[in-house]
Amino acid sequence: MAEKSPDEQSAAASAVNERLLQLLEQVVANQAVQATANLQDEFAERLRAAVQYRDSRDHAVSPLGYDQLQIGLRFVALSNSLGRFGSHGERDVALLPAPQLDRGTLTFAPLPPDAASVILFRADGEQLGQIQVGGGDAPVIDAPDAAWVQVNDVHGSPIRLGFPRRVPAGVYARSTGATRRSDARPAGARAT
Amino acid sequence: MFRMLARLIADPNLTHPAAVPDASTLFATHPIQLSRWLEEAWAGGGIANWPAFGTQNVALGDPAAAARLQLPKGLRDDGLRSGVARPGGGPVIPPLFEPPPALGDGLILAWDHLIYAFLLESTGIVEIFAEVLRRYVVGETLDAPSIDTLVWARASEELFFRDPPLFHIGGLTSQLRPNARTIRRNAYWRMFGSDLPHPLPGATAGEQPWKRDAGAVANTRFLELWTELLRQVWMGIENDRNQVGANPTDPSYVAYLCQTLGEMLRLRRRGGMLAREEFSAVTALSWFHLTVESDTPVVHDLRATAGGAGNPADRLAAIGQRVGIAPARHARELFELADLVSPVLWFIELDQFSTPAQAETLFRIFGVPNPVVARTMIRIVDLWQSATGERIKDTGIRGAQPAAAGRAAQPTRLPAGPAPAPVPAAPSPNGSSSVVRS
Numbered sequence: 001m002a003e004k005s006p007d008e009q010s011a012a013a014s015a016v017n018e019r020l021l022q023l024l025e026q027v028v029a030n031q032a033v034q035a036t037a038n039l040q041d042e043f044a045e046r047l048r049a050a051v052q053y054r055d056s057r058d059h060a061v062s063p064l065g066y067d068q069l070q071i072g073l074r075f076v077a078l079s080n081s082l083g084r085f086g087s088h089g090e091r092d093v094a095l096l097p098a099p100q101l102d103r104g105t106l107t108f109a110p111l112p113p114d115a116a117s118v119i120l121f122r123a124d125g126e127q128l129g130q131i132q133v134g135g136g137d138a139p140v141i142d143a144p145d146a147a148w149v150q151v152n153d154v155h156g157s158p159i160r161l162g163f164p165r166r167v168p169a170g171v172y173a174r175s176t177g178a179t180r181r182s183d184a185r186p187a188g189a190r191a192t
Numbered sequence: 193m194f195r196m197l198a199r200l201i202a203d204p205n206l207t208h209p210a211a212v213p214d215a216s217t218l219f220a221t222h223p224i225q226l227s228r229w230l231e232e233a234w235a236g237g238g239i240a241n242w243p244a245f246g247t248q249n250v251a252l253g254d255p256a257a258a259a260r261l262q263l264p265k266g267l268r269d270d271g272l273r274s275g276v277a278r279p280g281g282g283p284v285i286p287p288l289f290e291p292p293p294a295l296g297d298g299l300i301l302a303w304d305h306l307i308y309a310f311l312l313e314s315t316g317i318v319e320i321f322a323e324v325l326r327r328y329v330v331g332e333t334l335d336a337p338s339i340d341t342l343v344w345a346r347a348s349e350e351l352f353f354r355d356p357p358l359f360h361i362g363g364l365t366s367q368l369r370p371n372a373r374t375i376r377r378n379a380y381w382r383m384f385g386s387d388l389p390h391p392l393p394g395a396t397a398g399e400q401p402w403k404r405d406a407g408a409v410a411n412t413r414f415l416e417l418w419t420e421l422l423r424q425v426w427m428g429i430e431n432d433r434n435q436v437g438a439n440p441t442d443p444s445y446v447a448y449l450c451q452t453l454g455e456m457l458r459l460r461r462r463g464g465m466l467a468r469e470e471f472s473a474v475t476a477l478s479w480f481h482l483t484v485e486s487d488t489p490v491v492h493d494l495r496a497t498a499g500g501a502g503n504p505a506d507r508l509a510a511i512g513q514r515v516g517i518a519p520a521r522h523a524r525e526l527f528e529l530a531d532l533v534s535p536v537l538w539f540i541e542l543d544q545f546s547t548p549a550q551a552e553t554l555f556r557i558f559g560v561p562n563p564v565v566a567r568t569m570i571r572i573v574d575l576w577q578s579a580t581g582e583r584i585k586d587t588g589i590r591g592a593q594p595a596a597a598g599r600a601a602q603p604t605r606l607p608a609g610p611a612p613a614p615v616p617a618a619p620s621p622n623g624s625s626s627v628v629r630s
Contacts, residue, residue, distance in 0.1 A: 063558070063560060068549060068552060071544055071550055071565070072560075078242070080206065080209075082302050082303075083213075085209035086209070097206070098206075098298065
């Protein structure tokens with residue numbers, strides 16, 4: 001995509017400001033209901049455009065296809081699972097903090113900022129469904145059969161892999177309010 | 193596995209990539225707890241339990257291998273729990289017996305491919321630490337250990353130099369195969385058709401029972417095919433930006449090599465063979481790797497520190513000096529290779545590079561936002577060439593291949609391994625004369 005010049009960007013920003021000002025004047029002029037709705041639509045539309053522009057600006061089309069990118073993602077996830085998160089100062093992270101699976105409900109930790117969708121898979125690799133998310137969201141999904149999940153970014157490229165972790169139940173479950181035995185440090189023990 | 197456990201102590205949910213593995217707490221943990229934690233890790237199934245590979249996943253030779261060989265769940269979860277978990281207030285030394293769930297429970301942890309153990313053991317790390325331990329327990333030719341090192345020595349001896357607790361997954365030695373080192377060599381020979389570059393301590397010259405016992409099924413073509421794969425991948429990387437001239441890159445051939453290597457390795461795993469041996473080998477080697485990965489108490493006591501950015505090979509060399517054993521000359525490369533080659537071989541075994549499109553990920557780098565696989569392969573090529581002397585990047589140069597009929601039983605070796613080195617001054621803390629080991 002062609003870069004916009006600073007002048008063009010500035011002109012676009014001015015146009016947005018003018019439009020917003022008009023809408024605000026409508027609010028002041030007791031056209032509150034309609035203007036507020038318009039304002040919200042305008043905000044949403046501009047925000048979407050801004051996000052798309054931001055993401056497309058630095059995005060080069062990868063010569064690798066979707067399946068090939070998935071292989072790369074799995075490779076990094078396996079390396080992470082072996083305890084390796086890159087070397088020589090580089091950080092390669094593909095593992096999602098394990099979503100908690102409790103009685104069929106998947107609870108995610110906040111997703112990466114560039115997350116756009118979550119795809120749920122069964123153990124045999126069949127896709128169960130796909131939900132749209134935003135960066136930083138922590139979705140809660142009913143998906144009792146999900147064996148693994150994949151997070152894609154706004155370009156549809158796979159960026160994270162996650163394996164649901166069953167919440168321990170029964171005698172081994174830890175109630176959150178309970179005092180844990182180890183919270184009391186014995187004499188002679190030292191912190192590391 | 194122990195390196196992963198050290199990471200889990202510092203970062204139980206694997207959510208902080210920059211977390212520094214907590215080796216001190218791990219080495220302070222009682223060996224029976226560590227042994228039981230290994231049971232729990234095995235029960236997790238490792239990479240064989242990774243759903244992302246779908247129905248192709250026969251990583252351990254048989255999908256039921258882990259489940260059928262593990263301790264029964266009730267027994268494992270009741271009287272034989274490890275109690276290895278992170279306390280609410282953070283790790284303490286000595287670690288306590290924590291209520292479940294244990295660290296890693298619910299996470300799908302993988303353990304390394306056997307190649308990790310093979311490459312690391314090729315550095316001579318086991319022989320060096322065996323001698324360190326022997327000296328600590330039978331005499332005073334080393335400086336007196338700190339309590340932390342004493343605890344490490346006790347755990348090391350219990351976990352790797354004596355028979356493990358009965359019926360545990362790591363319990364391989366028996367009246368039928370009494371030597372753990374021979375068991376590992378047998379596994380290396382069968383999987384990679386290759387032997388460690390140093391002789392088995394105590395064995396008479398030419399005595400190689402691990403080869404005799406394996407029969408005629410060893411993968412003696414492994415190194416030949418692996419080197420050819422590296423050569424072809426490098427050719428692909430070199431020509432990735434080639435838009436005008438003839439492009440010798442052949443994704444089909446790369447895929448064929450991966451497929452052949454995968455079939456070769458899977459053949460040795462049929463029915464779950466070598467699964468326990470692999471698990472036992474990679475856990476043992478990861479313990480010693482963790483010992484030299486940072487300036488641990490053992491490294492401090494042996495005066496082998498290398499600083500925060502130091503290399504494990506430098507620490508190992510300094511420790512080797514204390515006990516008169518020099519590690520392999522290319523230990524530096526072998527340490528890094530062990531980490532890099534392990535996931536690549538898992539992927540090859542799982543048929544993840546066996547089509548031309550999949551194989552392209554090994555060398556496509558230009559324009560790819562984060563070409564982790566190709567970047568890994570570039571590093572492997574660099575290190576392999578440096579470690580073995582094979583001119584992988586010089587595509588015009590090929591080593592003469594001996595005729596198959598005349599090929600020796602040991603076709604290819606990694607670089608020279610640990611050799612006796614003069615001991616400069618074995619510490620004699622009690623004032624007696626220095627001990628020199630030839």
